[in-house]
Amino acid sequence: MTMTDPSPVISAKGLDLTFQTKDSPVQALRDVNLDIGAGDFVSFIGPSGCGKTTFLRTIAALEQPTGGTITVNGMSPEAARKARAYGYVFQAAGLYPWRTIAGNISLPLEIMGFSKAERAERVEKTLALVDLEGFGGKYPWQLSGGMQQRASIARALAFDADILLMDEPFGALDEIVRDHLNEELLKLWARTGKTIGFVTHSIPEAVYLSTHIVVMSPRPGRITDVIKSPLPRERPLDIRDTPEFLEIAHRVREGLRAGHAYD
Amino acid sequence: MRIVCAKDCARGMLMIRNVFPVLTVVAVIFGIWYLACVPMNIKTALTEAERAGATVSTPGARERRDMSAIGLALANPAQWRDTFALKKPRLPAPHQVAVELWQTTVEKKITSKRSLVFHGWITLSATLLGFAMGTVGGILLAVGIVHSRAMDMSVMPWAIASQTIPVLAIAPMIIVVFNSIGVQGLIPKAIISAYLSFFPVVVGMVKGLRSPSAMQLDQMRTWGASKSQSFWTLRLPSSVPYLFTSLKVGIAASLLGAIVGELPTGAIRGLGARLLTGSYYGQTIQIWSALFATAILAAGLVAVIAGIERVTLKRMGYGK
Ligand SMILES: Nc1ncnc2c1ncn2[C@@H]1O[C@H](COP(=O)(O)OP(=O)(O)OP(=O)(O)O)[C@@H](O)[C@H]1O
Ligand SMILES: [Mg+2]
Numbered sequence: 173m174t175m176t177d178p179s180p181v182i183s184a185k186g187l188d189l190t191f192q193t194k195d196s197p198v199q200a201l202r203d204v205n206l207d208i209g210a211g212d213f214v215s216f217i218g219p220s221g222c223g224k225t226t227f228l229r230t231i232a233a234l235e236q237p238t239g240g241t242i243t244v245n246g247m248s249p250e251a252a253r254k255a256r257a258y259g260y261v262f263q264a265a266g267l268y269p270w271r272t273i274a275g276n277i278s279l280p281l282e283i284m285g286f287s288k289a290e291r292a293e294r295v296e297k298t299l300a301l302v303d304l305e306g307f308g309g310k311y312p313w314q315l316s317g318g319m320q321q322r323a324s325i326a327r328a329l330a331f332d333a334d335i336l337l338m339d340e341p342f343g344a345l346d347e348i349v350r351d352h353l354n355e356e357l358l359k360l361w362a363r364t365g366k367t368i369g370f371v372t373h374s375i376p377e378a379v380y381l382s383t384h385i386v387v388m389s390p391r392p393g394r395i396t397d398v399i400k401s402p403l404p405r406e407r408p409l410d411i412r413d414t415p416e417f418l419e420i421a422h423r424v425r426e427g428l429r430a431g432h433a434y435d
Numbered sequence: 436m437r438i439v440c441a442k443d444c445a446r447g448m449l450m451i452r453n454v455f456p457v458l459t460v461v462a463v464i465f466g467i468w469y470l471a472c473v474p475m476n477i478k479t480a481l482t483e484a485e486r487a488g489a490t491v492s493t494p495g496a497r498e499r500r501d502m503s504a505i506g507l508a509l510a511n512p513a514q515w516r517d518t519f520a521l522k523k524p525r526l527p528a529p530h531q532v533a534v535e536l537w538q539t540t541v542e543k544k545i546t547s548k549r550s551l552v553f554h555g556w557i558t559l560s561a562t563l564l565g566f567a568m569g570t571v572g573g574i575l576l577a578v579g580i581v582h583s584r585a586m587d588m589s590v591m592p593w594a595i596a597s598q599t600i601p602v603l604a605i606a607p608m609i610i611v612v613f614n615s616i617g618v619q620g621l622i623p624k625a626i627i628s629a630y631l632s633f634f635p636v637v638v639g640m641v642k643g644l645r646s647p648s649a650m651q652l653d654q655m656r657t658w659g660a661s662k663s664q665s666f667w668t669l670r671l672p673s674s675v676p677y678l679f680t681s682l683k684v685g686i687a688a689s690l691l692g693a694i695v696g697e698l699p700t701g702a703i704r705g706l707g708a709r710l711l712t713g714s715y716y717g718q719t720i721q722i723w724s725a726l727f728a729t730a731i732l733a734a735g736l737v738a739v740i741a742g743i744e745r746v747t748l749k750r751m752g753y754g755k
């Protein structure tokens with residue numbers, strides 16, 4: 173399950189994570205081994221409760237593993253966070269209603285101690301990156317759901333972390349907006365060369381976006397397959413009708429089905 | 436233009452639709468009030484009528500003492516009018532209270548001892564000082580409670596316990612203790628007022644400071660925010676709507692506290708004092724007008740806070 177890149181950005185070895193709950197311990201991750209190389213776009217797909225969120229949160233040091241090791245840029249996740257190694261996009265946009273869009277994007281910058289001039293510059297730059305020029309002065313309630321989600325991506329990009337972790341960022345949006353944002357995300361990825369970890373429930377979304385698709389299965393949460401995409405990096409939307417695309421989608425579906433048959 | 440009209444018309448319709456039920460309720464309340472004046476005041480009215488030489492159904496105040504007031508009222512319709520115009524009625528009629536309110540606010544000089552504005556200001560100053568102390572204290576306590584588990588465990592039970600002690604029991608103690616060290620007037624009243632208003636602020640602020648979701652707090656963690664950064668940029672702004680709800684309860688409680696603080700001293704100034712002297716001398720009209728002045732003041736204070744709330748939340752971008 174090791175990917176080709178010689179020096180992985182994220183590397184999990186024998187990762188275990190068990191939640192202690194009141195009635196019984198829940199094994200959210202068991203023996204997860206995964207290397208993610210620089211510039212990879214890795215999607216995590218699998219049935220509900222298979223540990224996708226937990227794995228992403230472990231990378232971001234929001235959860236502590238109970239076994240195995242995980243490194244980010246060769247450091248512990250905790251240290252990587254201090255080095256501002258990643259931006260995290262949650263499922264809900266979670267913008268602060270009392271801040272303008274620009275104010276929201278500059279919030280992490282304020283917390284990290286960027287100067288005022290630099291904040292303004294970065295806010296402008298990231299607003300352009302997510303196609304929201306001119307909306308900096310608006311409040312979140314004045315934006316559509318899709319625009320809010322773009323703003324939250326901009327917020328995660330503003331401090332220019334090399335790794336972008338996204339947990340079902342487009343889950344609540346309709347198909348057309350989602351297609352559009354997927355396209356935008358690919359462009360952004362091509363422009364910035366970031367390493368992206370992306371959780372989704374949608375097979376086409378995973379196949380369209382990713383260089384690597386990680387198929388997971390629940391109880392206990394584990395990786396059952398890692399599919400390396402043969403698709404080129406440049407992907408117009410209609411690539412989804414090509415035989416190559418459909419074939420990978422088929423493989424992902426098979427992988428998911430196999431995971432289900434397991435229990 | 437048409438859109439503007441549609442909006443205005445809709446607002447007008449809404450006003451009319453709201454005004455009618457409100458007016459009806461007010462009319463019914465005044466009707467019941469006037470009606471209640473008749474049996475409540477009939478005995479006094481009959482005594483005065485007799486003294487003036489009129490003949491009434493049952494002569495002699497002593498004979499009438501144990502009779503049914505409603506029976507007497509029905510037997511003497513001629514004296515009904517008098518029940519609305521007594522000098523010391525048991526229950527003053529609405530217009531008597533209104534006239535007294537008018538005379539003691541608008542027609543009296545503010546410096547006069549009989550001016551309700553003068554007495555109202557005495558009470559209001561204690562209310563505002565107490566409210567400020569209670570609010571600041573409440574916010575500080577809430578911040579402590581949210582940030583320290585020890586304070587959460589130790590302070591909250593005391594705060595709750597403090598509110599189970601009737602203010603009528605604690606007010607005289609505070610007044611007496613301060614009196615013994617030579618402090619009178621504003622300060623002890625403000626402290627009683629603060630005692631009543633800090634609690635809603637503590638409860639509301641604790642809830643508000645804890646209102647950010649787990650996701651929002653995780654977000655802060657991913658940015659490596661310190662506790663104080665999370666406080667200033669997330670917890671505090673999140674708590675503002677909760678704070679205002681508490682302030683509206685708190686200001687009304689403050690006013691109550693200031694008035695209660697005026698009662699045990701036999702104070703001669705303030706709305707509480709007006710209530711007290713009114714009851715010493717059987718001046719029911721004075722008592723009722725002081726009560727109404729209090730209610731109007733309370734409604735005004737709450738309205739002021741509601742106004743500040745609206746403007747603040749709008750400014751903060753809480754939107755529609
Ligand atoms: N804080 C927690 N305490 C206890 N159990 C947890 C906790 N977080 C997650 N779990 C459990 O761990 C397992 C994996 O959860 P996780 O949220 O990672 O799943 P997921 O793959 O993201 O699911 P979904 O697709 O529904 O978002 C689930 O069984 C869940 O109940
Ligand atoms: Mg999840």
